[in-house]
Each structure stands twice: as C-alpha cells, then as structure tokens.
Amino acid sequence: MSFAYFILIVxxxxxxxxxxxxxxxGAQLATMVAALSLLAAASSTRKAGYDHYVRATSWGRWILIAIPLCIAAQLVPLPLSSAHPIWASAHDVLGGLPLGPITADIGLTLNALLLALxxxxxxxxxxxxxRNRSRAQLILFVLSGVAAVAALILDLHRLLPALVADVPHDLTTTLAGLGLMLNLAVIQLAAERAETHHSVLRSAAIGLCGLVGAxxxxxxxxxxxxTNSAIAAAFGVxxxxxxxxxxxLDLSPLAASALSVAALVGAAIVLTFLFEQSSGPVLMRLVPEMGAETKAALExxxxxxxxxGAGAGTFAAVGRIxxxxxxxxxxxxxxxxxVFAGMGWIGLAAMIAVSLIALVRLFFGAxxxxxxxxxxxxxAACVLFALVQSFAGPGLLRPAAILCLSVIVGLGLSQSVSQSGSR
Known part of the structure; x- marks a missing residue:
C-alpha cells in the first residue's frame, strides 16, 4: 500500500x-500512473481495506461507472436514428448500413474513456x-500546495506578464478555486491540532502555510x-x-436543517439571477462573452x-462542421x-447526478x-465549486483538474468514515 501511496502523490x-x-x-502519463497505482493498491489491499472502501462508497458505487458506460456505448454500433443528425445526413448521401458508432472520432472518445477510468x-x-490520518494529511498538503502554485502562476501572469508570459488560464483558474477550499482546510487542520494539544509551533507553521495558500x-x-468563477468559489467557501x-455551535438537527435550507435557497436565488442575466441556451449563460459568429455556431x-451526443472528447472535431x-x-x-455536445442529455444528467450525490454524501459525512x-x-466545497464552475469555464476538461478532483473526492469519502489510527 505504501507504493500505491507514493504513486498517488506522483x-x-x-x-x-x-x-x-x-x-x-501529461494526460497519457497520468493515465498510466493511475493504472499502476490501482494495480499496486489491488495487490496489497486486505479485508479491512475492502470493508473501508465499501463503507466509504456506500453512497452509490454504481454511479461511479455511469459516465464510463455512457462513453463506452458511443463506441458500439447503434441505429443512426438515435445518433447526431450529421450521421443520418451522411447516411442519406453515402448509403450503407443504418448502424455505426455514435462518436465522430473513435480515437478521441477512446482517450476520453481511458481518462474517465x-x-x-x-x-x-x-x-x-x-485511511490513515497522517497519510490523509500529507495528501491534503500536496493537493493544497499544487493548487496554490497554480494560483500563484496565474497571479504572476496577471501582475508580471513579462515574467510569466503564457499560462493555461482555464486550468489555473480551476485549480485556484480548488486550492482556496483545500488551503482553508489546512487552516482548520492547524486549528484543530492546536486545540488537541499538538505542538503549537508546528500547528502555527501549518496554519501559516495554509493562510498563504488561501x-x-x-x-x-x-x-x-x-465573476461567475468567483461566485462558484464563494459557494464553496x-x-x-x-x-x-x-x-x-453543536446545533440541533432542526436548527441545522433550517440553516442548510436557508443557505440552499440563497444559492438558488443567486444562480437564478445569474442565469437570467443573459439569453440563449441555458448551458451558455454563464460563459464569458464571445463573438456573435462563434455564439451562433455554438447554438x-x-x-x-x-x-x-456526438462522441465524448470530440467537441473540436464536430465543431469544424x-x-x-x-x-x-x-x-x-x-x-x-x-459534456452535453459530446455525450448528450444522458451524459450531462449523469455528470450532474454524480456531483450532487457526492456533494450530499460528503456534506453529511462532514x-x-x-x-x-x-x-x-x-x-464537498470543491465538488460544489466544480459543479458551478463547469457551467462557467472549460477548466474541468483538463486531465489534471479531473484527476485532482478525483483524488479530492476520494480523500473526503475516505476520511468521512475513517477511524482514528486505522491502518
């Protein structure tokens, strides 16, 4: 398990x-490393580890395979009547069997399937x-540090463009949002450890690092x-x-429920206001302004x-049409x-369902x-940020952001049921 832990950090x-x-x-290397870590973990997992995994994912293990199944289905020959209209038009012109894979590019969709797995x-x-708290802390430190470095690169790019000329703005924005939640968690970790008679000096150093990262x-x-990315981060905070x-405050269940409902209603009001600020398709109302020609093509x-849809991962290929x-x-x-253009209504619904189920599970686990x-x-805060941010920018299409979010969710699920000192 130590080897799997090392590979996870790598x-x-x-x-x-x-x-x-x-x-x-980078994406191919990360996929290979993920496969290696899975092999190492599977070969060293004992019954206690398996039981822990079952408890941590009791919120719905089946939903984890929903998106890969949707992607895999796009590689299987299906009636073209259920596929994107461009395939039906191509069949009318070229003839042939009224069957074929839904995807516009089998290679790109296969890459998307491997990334999902x-x-x-x-x-x-x-x-x-x-499961071990010390390992969980180190993973939290690594995640918060990586995200803070990405945010720092974005800061330097904006403040000193001559020093940092070019950065992937969408990726660094997404990692900055995740980093804000993670570094706030580091601050809480330092405060909790100081209260439980750990080394005050060490707790102060950890808290200072978390404060700088935040x-x-x-x-x-x-x-x-x-603005919309900032609002997504504010929801997480x-x-x-x-x-x-x-x-x-150790609120009673009734008081906690009332406060949660009030927060939910407030979030719904803010989101409704944001979506009503612009017209057009709902999926495009939170995205940055774009040219009229580009907007018309997207619509x-x-x-x-x-x-x-037209195939996971094939947005740019289909967009040329x-x-x-x-x-x-x-x-x-x-x-x-x-996600909608590549996987259709089914894929988008699966994405939202996975996010909401994980959010509820992590909230009650916390x-x-x-x-x-x-x-x-x-x-939970990172999942909420990612869900809102997915409608505001393309950063979560980046493999690095997807893999980091997967590790964050795994960390939260594992520690929502962990026992002190478990091995």
Missing part, C-alpha cells in the same frame, strides 16, 4: 505540473490509501478570474463555513445535439457545454466526522 504532482507547463503527454481508479485508490488562491480566483458553524451545435471559417477551431466555452470534518468539508 500522479497528483506530475499531472498538474506537466499540464501547466504545456507538455502534450483513470479518474475512477484514482478515486478508489485514494479511498484505500488515506490568500494566493483567493487573489487568483476573486481578483483575476471571471460558504459551504465550508456552514459546516463549521453547525459543528462548532446551432447544441440545438442539433440528441440524447447520446459548424464553424463558418474553415481555418478556425470551435473551442468549448465550458465543461458542461462540452457533519458526522468530528474534529477531522475538514477533510469531507473541503471535498
């Missing part, structure tokens, strides 16, 4: 660093290897990102504060999308738009966990 750091640096094979593998490996991340997400207030593309300029590339304005509640609380 996957977090390497995937993020390589993608920020613009290395093309890698994300699920890392989630499962994380659940197994961070400030760097907050500057990136609130100062140098879009409010969720962490809500959990902290319920725990610290045509979304209008043609059916239940099964709708882009009037042959030399231009139609990029996805948000992760939700890309309320029941005790002094280690910051692990599931931070994971």
């Amino acid at each position: 996957s977090i750091v390497s995937a993020s660093a390589l993608e920020i640096a613009g290395v093309k094979f 890698a994300a699920i593998s890392l989630l499962g490996v994380t659940v197994l290897v961070v 400030l760097v991340s907050a500057a990136a997400i609130f100062g140098f990102s879009g 409010v969720l962490m504060l809500l959990i902290l207030v319920i725990r610290r 045509r593309m979304l209008a043609d999308t059916r239940w099964f 709708y882009q009037s300029d042959a030399g231009a590339v139609l990029n996805a304005p948000s992760a939700a738009t890309a 309320l029941q966990r005790g002094r280690d509640s910051f692990f599931p609380a931070a994971a």
